[in-house]
Amino acid sequence: MAHGSGPSVAARDDLAGVVDLFEWLTRAELSRALSELAFKQRTEADEAAIDAAIGLAVDEYALVPAPDGALSGDDVTGHTAESTALAVGPAAFPTLPEGAEDLPHILDVPDRGVDREALADAVLDRLRREAVTAIDEGDAERLETLADVTYDVEAWAPVDVGPVRTRILAEVDE
Template sequence: MADGSGPSVAARDDLAGVVDLFEWLTRAELSNALSELAFKQRAEVDEDAIDAAIDLAVAEYALVPAPSGALTGDAPADDGAAADGEADPTAESTALAVGPAAFPTLPEGAEDLPHILDVPERGVDREPLADAVLDRLREEAVEAINGGDDDRLETLADVTYDVEAWAPVDVDPIRTRILAEVDE
């Protein structure tokens, strides 16, 4: 789990593959699953690397915080909400689902995780999940525009295409605004 090179695209897709096995996992459950995989692979567990990989997967929309209205099963009671009511993707109780930028793959040994972890049957309703992703994309686009963060805007522009293929939502107004800003 720790090779010193930092999280990669392959790592985020592996994370999405692990989450996909269960439909959704809390951040703490995903961290536990990754620790179990490291143990199975006789690798050293690096909690900081696991946190960084999860953070990257969330930042790049491979994993997305899922609102409780999109979840079936034992949804976390506090939905990982911060004081302002927004989902806090760093909270251990935040539910994470596979996002639009993921190409879920299973890391070696992951097929055994449902037998190792005590996770009940779960599901995700894509419509409220897609609405939450679209809201987040809008907010992050505004933040990046206001902050003059061209790198983030380019990432978000790419994400708009992923979202469009992933869910029946209209991202054209967001993409148009982002691209207008990037092209300036």
């Protein structure tokens, strides 16, 4: 995440790789991890670029907000915007950026876990809500992204996304 670099698929998958090291991270912890990586790589951490990359990863379902019910660990509590727990989502292909293997020694994060079934249910609920919003707003670009995500979700978790995909594709095809 060097200064001036914009979010990319590679960055998105690197973010997922960092989160995958810990099972889940808050948005603030992920931002700190990326700043630590930038320091290790002797580049300047650009907070705006980090925030944009995290936002894009969440928008594209590479990282997904995880409800408290899907999380385990000593520090599971209610979350604010900065402490929203993020887990690896269905559109991610997690990769470890250079130096990331040292992050568990640098960050003081307790052992954590994610209940994949509860996370999958939350992702499906979010997908449904976002599809309705995109349909209501006539947002064809978002609908195409969400249509792609339905295939990722189906491969990622044992949930039935068929009805959501059918509704999205009916709108896209109009």
